[in-house]
Amino acid sequence: MSQFGATFKCGYFTASIVGFSLLASSSVASGVTVLNDDFTDGLSNDLTNTTDVPWFTDNTASGSFGTVSPTSGGFNPSRPALQMRYPGTAAVGTFYNAGGDVPASVTLGVGDYIRLRTNFLLDEDPILNGSFSIGLYNSPSLTFTTANGGSSFNDDSGYRANLGTGTTSLAELAYEGGTNSGILAGTDNATLTGVSVAPALNQRRVSYLAELLITRSTATSNTVALTISNAAGTTVLGTASAIDASATQFTFNEVVFGINTGDRRQFDNVLVETSVTPVPEPGSFVFLAAAAAGLTLRRRKAIAR
Numbered sequence: 001m002s003q004f005g006a007t008f009k010c011g012y013f014t015a016s017i018v019g020f021s022l023l024a025s026s027s028v029a030s031g032v033t034v035l036n037d038d039f040t041d042g043l044s045n046d047l048t049n050t051t052d053v054p055w056f057t058d059n060t061a062s063g064s065f066g067t068v069s070p071t072s073g074g075f076n077p078s079r080p081a082l083q084m085r086y087p088g089t090a091a092v093g094t095f096y097n098a099g100g101d102v103p104a105s106v107t108l109g110v111g112d113y114i115r116l117r118t119n120f121l122l123d124e125d126p127i128l129n130g131s132f133s134i135g136l137y138n139s140p141s142l143t144f145t146t147a148n149g150g151s152s153f154n155d156d157s158g159y160r161a162n163l164g165t166g167t168t169s170l171a172e173l174a175y176e177g178g179t180n181s182g183i184l185a186g187t188d189n190a191t192l193t194g195v196s197v198a199p200a201l202n203q204r205r206v207s208y209l210a211e212l213l214i215t216r217s218t219a220t221s222n223t224v225a226l227t228i229s230n231a232a233g234t235t236v237l238g239t240a241s242a243i244d245a246s247a248t249q250f251t252f253n254e255v256v257f258g259i260n261t262g263d264r265r266q267f268d269n270v271l272v273e274t275s276v277t278p279v280p281e282p283g284s285f286v287f288l289a290a291a292a293a294g295l296t297l298r299r300r301k302a303i304a305r
Helices: 282-304
Strands: 005-009 032-037 056-057 067-071 079-087 089-093 102-107 115-124 130-138 157-165 172-178 189-191 194-197 209-218 221-230 236-244 254-259 262-274
Touching: 079 254, 115 130, 130 209, 157 209, 157 236, 157 254, 172 194, 172 221, 172 236, 209 236, 254 262
Parallel strands: 005 089
Antiparallel strands: 005 254, 032 262, 056 089, 067 079, 079 262, 089 254, 115 209, 115 262, 130 157, 130 254, 157 172, 172 189, 194 236, 209 221, 221 236
């Protein structure tokens, strides 16, 4: 499998937007919404929406810069969607807790799941033969402070689905170990053995729906499944499933998108939900404790007066 040149991270969405409804395409019931972003505010973090997330790029995924930006005219001319063009970078969206500004993560217990859904469309004309990725990853550091994450993404690991376009027949699942290079790059990528039915994604500016579902099957294994449907999720176009029988990763805190050479993609209505209640990252507890202590002190002073 060729390495990917562009990646993007982001979150969850639970309602219908402009006729593109994110209906369930699997038998798993809806859970806790972790991430919900329709890019109305572009790529920034809207603190008034507790499930909206900021987006970052990984410029280690490619030697040259492409476009990772909000754009109108694909899904809905009245508001932006996420646009990615090659040569490009990793697109990364991080989970946040209910406060909207403290990073959070999801750790799966046996039987728990985490699910990513997103609408996407192919924007080049004609549709090129290639591939792109959607994934659920974990970053041990979460040190993203600017649009360019750079080497801070080198230790990110997780599961992704690779989808083919044009005449490329592809619907496969892979795991990245996070031991070297940027997201979707390096030698730490391994395709999971499973079964798949590859769809024909060759319609320009037609909205599709992709769902990536990760379930912790046992203490040492994850089941990973991909479903590709029409925009409403009512007609399944392709599927893939695999079991990682020696899994070591059960924690997730980011969404990743990536594209291959010559591609141009748009993503919208990004939704992440889980059966687990997300918790703040360890470094965030210091912030929360300080905030709580400050509030307690103010209350004591008010009572003293």
